[in-house]
Amino acid sequence: MRKIYLIGIGPGNSDYLTLQAIDTMKKVDVFFILEKEKGFKEFLKIRKEILEKYLDRETYRVVNAKIPKRKKNRKSYKEEVKTWREQKAEVITELIENKMKDGEIGAFLIWGDPSLYDGHLEILQHILKEGAVNFEYKVIPGITSIQILAARHKIPLNRIGESIVITTGRKLKEYTPDRITNTVVLLDNYSTFKDFKDSDIDIYWGGYLGSKDEILLSGRLKDIIEDLKKIRREAKREKSWLMDTYILRRPEGPESNE
Numbered sequence: 001m002r003k004i005y006l007i008g009i010g011p012g013n014s015d016y017l018t019l020q021a022i023d024t025m026k027k028v029d030v031f032f033i034l035e036k037e038k039g040f041k042e043f044l045k046i047r048k049e050i051l052e053k054y055l056d057r058e059t060y061r062v063v064n065a066k067i068p069k070r071k072k073n074r075k076s077y078k079e080e081v082k083t084w085r086e087q088k089a090e091v092i093t094e095l096i097e098n099k100m101k102d103g104e105i106g107a108f109l110i111w112g113d114p115s116l117y118d119g120h121l122e123i124l125q126h127i128l129k130e131g132a133v134n135f136e137y138k139v140i141p142g143i144t145s146i147q148i149l150a151a152r153h154k155i156p157l158n159r160i161g162e163s164i165v166i167t168t169g170r171k172l173k174e175y176t177p178d179r180i181t182n183t184v185v186l187l188d189n190y191s192t193f194k195d196f197k198d199s200d201i202d203i204y205w206g207g208y209l210g211s212k213d214e215i216l217l218s219g220r221l222k223d224i225i226e227d228l229k230k231i232r233r234e235a236k237r238e239k240s241w242l243m244d245t246y247i248l249r250r251p252e253g254p255e256s257n258e
C-alpha cells in the first residue's frame with residue numbers, strides 16, 4: 001500500500017517545522033511539489049531549504065508537477081474552487097499512481113497547517129472516494145500563520161471568555177462592525193478592513209510573516225489605515241505578491257460584559 005503524508009511546514013520559515021514533521025520527512029521516499037501560487041519561486045525556495053536543512057540528499061526524490069490555474073466562475077465561488085480542486089485531484093492521482101511504487105511513502109509539504117484553508121485533505125479524500133488509486137494518508141500538523149501573527153504582536157487571540165472567529169476577506173464583507181470580536185482574517189485580496197475604518201476597531205496586521213521580509217503594523221484602524229494601504233500597495237508592487245493576515249478587535253468586545 002502507498003502512503004501519503006500531508007506535512008505542515010509552517011508559514012514561511014524553515015525554523016517552524018515541528019520535530020514530528022522532521023521525523024516524518026526522514027521516512028519519505030518522494031516529495032511532490034505542485035507549482036501554482038503567485039510568488040512560487042519563493043515558496044519553492046523555502047521547500048528546498050527545508051529539504052536540504054533536515055535531510056540527506058540521497059534519501060529522497062522530488063517530483064515537480066504543474067497544476068492548472070484557477071478559472072474564474074463569476075456565478076459561484078464555491079463551484080470555481082470545486083472545479084479547480086477536481087483538476088488538482090487529477091494531477092495528484094497521476095502522481096501517486098505513476099511516480100510512487102507500491103509500499104513507498106510520498107509527501108506534500110503544506111504551507112502552515114493542512115487544516116487551515118488548505119484543500120489537500122479534501123482532495124485526497126475525493127481521490128479515495130473516486131477509487132482511482134488506493135493509499136493510506138496521515139496529517140502532520142504545522143504552525144499556522146495565525147499563531148505567528150499573534151506571537152509577533154505579543155497578543156493572545158482571545159480575551160477572557162471571548163470567542164475567536166477565523167474568516168476570509170470574502171466573508172468579512174458580510175460583517176457589520178458589531179460582529180467583530182477577535183476576528184482573524186486570511187485570504188483578503190481586497191483590503192476588506194477598509195469597510196471598518198469608521199468604527200472603533202483595532203487591527204493587528206502581518207505581511208510575509210516569518211520571512212525575512214516580514215512587516216508588522218498595529219493600532220486603531222482609523223489612525224493607521226492610510227499607512228496600511230500604502231504598505232500593502234508598495235509590498236505588492238515590489239514583490240508582485242503579498243500574503244497577509246490580520247486580527248480585527250473591538251477594544252470592548254461584545255461578549256466582554258457577559
Ligand SMILES: C[S@@+](CC[C@H](N)C(=O)[O-])C[C@H]1O[C@@H](n2cnc3c(N)ncnc32)[C@H](O)[C@@H]1O
Nearest residue numbers: 011012112113144145186187208209243244245
Ligand atoms: C490558502 S491560506 C493557507 C493558510 C495556511 N494553511 C496556514 O496554516 O497559515 C493562505 C493565507 O494564509 C495567510 N498566510 C499564510 N502564510 C502567511 C504568511 N507567511 N504571512 C502572512 N499571512 C500568511 C494569508 O492570509 C494567505 O492569504
